[in-house]
Amino acid sequence: MLNRRNILILLIILFVAVFAFVNINQMAHNDAGSSNNASAVTRELIANNSQDKGYVEVIKNVGNPNAKKIAYVVGVHPLENDTHRTLLKLLPNQTDLNYCYDIYVINVTEDFSAYGKLLPDDNPGRETGQNLAYKYVYPEIVNGSYEAAIDIHAHGGAYPYNTFVFCPVDGGVGESYGRNVSQATENISYYNPYQTTSGPYLTIPLNEHGVPAFYFEENSFISQDIKDRHMLELIHAVDNLKL
Numbered sequence: 001m002l003n004r005r006n007i008l009i010l011l012i013i014l015f016v017a018v019f020a021f022v023n024i025n026q027m028a029h030n031d032a033g034s035s036n037n038a039s040a041v042t043r044e045l046i047a048n049n050s051q052d053k054g055y056v057e058v059i060k061n062v063g064n065p066n067a068k069k070i071a072y073v074v075g076v077h078p079l080e081n082d083t084h085r086t087l088l089k090l091l092p093n094q095t096d097l098n099y100c101y102d103i104y105v106i107n108v109t110e111d112f113s114a115y116g117k118l119l120p121d122d123n124p125g126r127e128t129g130q131n132l133a134y135k136y137v138y139p140e141i142v143n144g145s146y147e148a149a150i151d152i153h154a155h156g157g158a159y160p161y162n163t164f165v166f167c168p169v170d171g172g173v174g175e176s177y178g179r180n181v182s183q184a185t186e187n188i189s190y191y192n193p194y195q196t197t198s199g200p201y202l203t204i205p206l207n208e209h210g211v212p213a214f215y216f217e218e219n220s221f222i223s224q225d226i227k228d229r230h231m232l233e234l235i236h237a238v239d240n241l242k243l
């Protein structure tokens, strides 16, 4: 029987239900509109062929998914994976990023070493990483509407600076982005060593075909705390570039 009291109770239940529904909807909506939309982040496998001795993934839409896009690349030289892990740990956890970031992750599965481990010969793994970069990452970035690309590396201390950026092609936008990052940071120098093995597989053709690209190099033998601090300097200087 629907007497007055029951109708009142039904109305209250209905009112509470509608109120809750609107609130949940608003929360979902606010989340989608925020600048760090974790739900938009995806991880895809873009290459996995047994003859390649490795595979390539991309983590997409880190930061502000509606903004201009920048690509990061890690894993071209698998020996240098401490620095790659540092970027993968820090970049996806930054809030309030201005731009949208895709991180290309090259995973070499055979014949590689790591700084500090000094396993015999890293050369086959380096070559594999470079080949994967040219075969799979380069076409994705050059055709992917990116405003810039940053290739993350580490070194064993043979350079005059611990932490530096450089563009292997002088005189273009890639160089000016690299110099801007260096000027905006306390600990990142601009230093072009004028000899890279990986340049022809990624950063040189990117610069030559419309995507300004530069290297980030970190000394593999400094402490993880300092590597973290330097990587955060890079991430935020890149995020404040005027594209």
Ligand SMILES: [Zn+2]
Binding pocket: 077, 080, 153, 154, 198
């Ligand atoms: Zn390298």
